[in-house]
Amino acid sequence: MCSTSDDTAPRPRAVFPLLASPGGYRACETDLLADARVRSHWLGVFRRQLHVQLDAARLCGSTEAQCSMVRREVLAQLEQLAAEPGRYGRLDILLIDQLRQRIFRRNGIADEMRVIKQRENKAALAALPGRLAELDALGDRRQRFPELVRGMLAGNLFDMGTPDTARLYANGSVPFGEALARVPSRPWLVDDVGCARNWLDSTKPARAVVLADNAGGDLLLGLMPFARELLRRGTAVVVAANSAPSHNDITHRELESLMPQLAEIDPLFGDHGLALVPNGSDAPLIDLCGISEELAAASVGADLVLLVGMGRALESNYSATFTVPVLRVAMVKDPEIARGLGGQLFDAVCRFQLPAVGAVTGAEERT
Numbered sequence: 001m002c003s004t005s006d007d008t009a010p011r012p013r014a015v016f017p018l019l020a021s022p023g024g025y026r027a028c029e030t031d032l033l034a035d036a037r038v039r040s041h042w043l044g045v046f047r048r049q050l051h052v053q054l055d056a057a058r059l060c061g062s063t064e065a066q067c068s069m070v071r072r073e074v075l076a077q078l079e080q081l082a083a084e085p086g087r088y089g090r091l092d093i094l095l096i097d098q099l100r101q102r103i104f105r106r107n108g109i110a111d112e113m114r115v116i117k118q119r120e121n122k123a124a125l126a127a128l129p130g131r132l133a134e135l136d137a138l139g140d141r142r143q144r145f146p147e148l149v150r151g152m153l154a155g156n157l158f159d160m161g162t163p164d165t166a167r168l169y170a171n172g173s174v175p176f177g178e179a180l181a182r183v184p185s186r187p188w189l190v191d192d193v194g195c196a197r198n199w200l201d202s203t204k205p206a207r208a209v210v211l212a213d214n215a216g217g218d219l220l221l222g223l224m225p226f227a228r229e230l231l232r233r234g235t236a237v238v239v240a241a242n243s244a245p246s247h248n249d250i251t252h253r254e255l256e257s258l259m260p261q262l263a264e265i266d267p268l269f270g271d272h273g274l275a276l277v278p279n280g281s282d283a284p285l286i287d288l289c290g291i292s293e294e295l296a297a298a299s300v301g302a303d304l305v306l307l308v309g310m311g312r313a314l315e316s317n318y319s320a321t322f323t324v325p326v327l328r329v330a331m332v333k334d335p336e337i338a339r340g341l342g343g344q345l346f347d348a349v350c351r352f353q354l355p356a357v358g359a360v361t362g363a364e365e366r367t
Contacts, residue, residue, distance in 0.1 A: 013280070014296035016288035018209070018305055020321040020355065027287040027316040028092035030340070033085055041336045043078050045162075046096055050074055052160060053104075053247070057112035066107050073103045093315055097283040101246065111245035113160055113215075120158060120216025120248070121258060127176055128265055131221050132228070141229070145197040146186070148226045152329045153348045154179035155222020156309050159214050160248040162333040176221050182346065189332065189343040192352035196327050199352065200233070205325075207236040207302040209295075211279060211286060213309030215250040220258070223308055228268050236273040238298045240291075244282035249311075252278035284311035288320065310337065314349065327352050 015022050032039040054067045077099055085091050104112065131151070138144045157179045186193070208230055212223055227237045241252045255276055263270030280292030305326040307313035313328035314337050320326075328351040332338045338345050 014291050014293050016291050017296055017299050018302060018322050018324050019288050020323050022289055025289055025320060027285060027289070027320075028094050029319050030092060032091040032093070038336060039085060039091070040082070042093055042096065043082055045334065046078055046100065047075065049162075053112050056116055056160065057109050059115040060109075060112060062109050062112065066109055070104055070107045070109060073107070074100055077103065094283060094285045094287060097246070097285060101282055113245070113248040116160060117215040117248050117250070117254065121220065121254070124176075124216045124220035125258070125261055125265070127217075128220055128224075128262075131176065132225060132266060135225055135229075141233075142197060142201070144229065145200070146193050148229055149193055149196075149329060149350050150180065150183050152218075152222040152226055152308060153183045153331050153350070155218035155220075156213065156329070156331040157182060157333075158217035158248075159310070159333060162310075176217055179217065183331075184346070184348050188348035188350060189341060190349040190351045192327075193350050196350070196352035199325060199354075203303075204233060205230075205235050205302075205304040207238065208304040208306055209238045209240065209299045209302045210306040211308060211312045212239055212241045212250055212255070213284075213312060214248050215254065216248070218309070219250045219255070220262075224262065224269065226306075227274065228266060231268050231271050231273055235304070236275070238275045238277060238295075238302065240277050240279040240295045240298075242281050242283075243278040243292060246282050246284050249284055252276060284309075285316035286312050288317065310334065313351075314341075321353075321355070323355050325352065325354050 019025060030038060032042060050071060054062075054071060057067055057070075058064075078096075080087070081091065081096065088095060104110070135144055135147060135151075138147060154176060210223065210227060212219055223239070227239060230237050239255065241250045241255045243252060245251055259269065259276070268274075275298060277294040277298045278292050279286060279295050280290060281287070303324045305322055305324060307317055307326065307328045308330070310330045310333050313330040314332065315334075318328070328349060330349050332341065332343055332345060332347040332349060335345050338347060341347070341349070
């Protein structure tokens with residue numbers, strides 16, 4: 001596993017305690033050294049993302065000189081990786097993310113999506129009471145559960161990190177009804193809704209750890225209604241957000257600032273059973289062998305993991321095994337990811353897995 005963080009990046013220090021057999025764990029299953037076609041695809045994705053990032057940086061007040069320097073350095077880095085892909089050893093998407101983040105920070109651009117996130121959060125907060133009313137009108141929680149998952153899938157479309165969704169939602173509104181309409185009809189590409197619902201109904205977990213994804217509609221109209229449902233069931237919820245900015249991912253500090261407004265909308269969001277922690281990451285993916293001590297401590301004793309979004313659930317950690325059940329919810333927003341899963345662009349994934357029998361925890365492996 002690679003580490004390329006600099007002095008302004010978060011400093012992960014811990015292994016996720018619910019990870020099974022961390023000695024054999026790799027955050028990203030796909031080794032880009034092994035397949036030139038896949039490597040070329042992802043280098044192209046990073047080139048196309050750069051335009052979106054720099055346009056957003058200009059909205060935040062970054063100068064043309066800064067943007068030009070970042071553009072030159074990122075493109076040079078990508079060309080270098082195309083010519084010499086093995087220069088860092090194993091090459092994966094997470095490493096490229098980290099290299100790119102280092103260039104942005106070095107040139108004084110630490111949070112290029114700040115204005116977009118603020119705009120999306122404001123619009124999503126305004127839409128949240130209506131969304132909660134729609135969910136509550138369903139009455140029976142067995143009916144609500146599929147709609148809550150559908151809401152997380154719709155929210156996951158609010159993603160400035162992929163070119164197709166960045167174009168869809170760059171106009172400043174949060175058309176959540178439009179996003180819901182884009183979620184395919186069930187059965188989805190991976191559809192474990194029934195298994196997950198039955199397990200929740202029969203087990204009633206004591207604590208769930210949720211790895212959050214994007215700001216705006218993703219967080220506020222997708223993830224937080226699901227967290228509210230867990231709180232209603234008596235499950236304590238730990239929501240882990242990025243320690244430092246990456247694309248339009250919500251950060252821990254931003255999430256904390258939203259909580260008073262969320263509690264005004266519904267007191268459950270101010271419940272003592274809801275805890276917020278930084279995850280130790282500054283990337284849209286996450287390496288669970290390099291998380292924050294806060295997330296590690298808050299996860300001890302939890303009995304459910306929820307991975308939200310393509311970066312944390314599909315691009316990384318899709319094959320990771322845990323010592324407790326894990327629910328992955330994400331929209332497929334990249335054609336190469338779709339190809340690997342045997343699906344199509346904008347397919348939906350709701351994957352529920354029970355723990356591996358005899359799985360070894362990080363703590364056990366270190367003793």
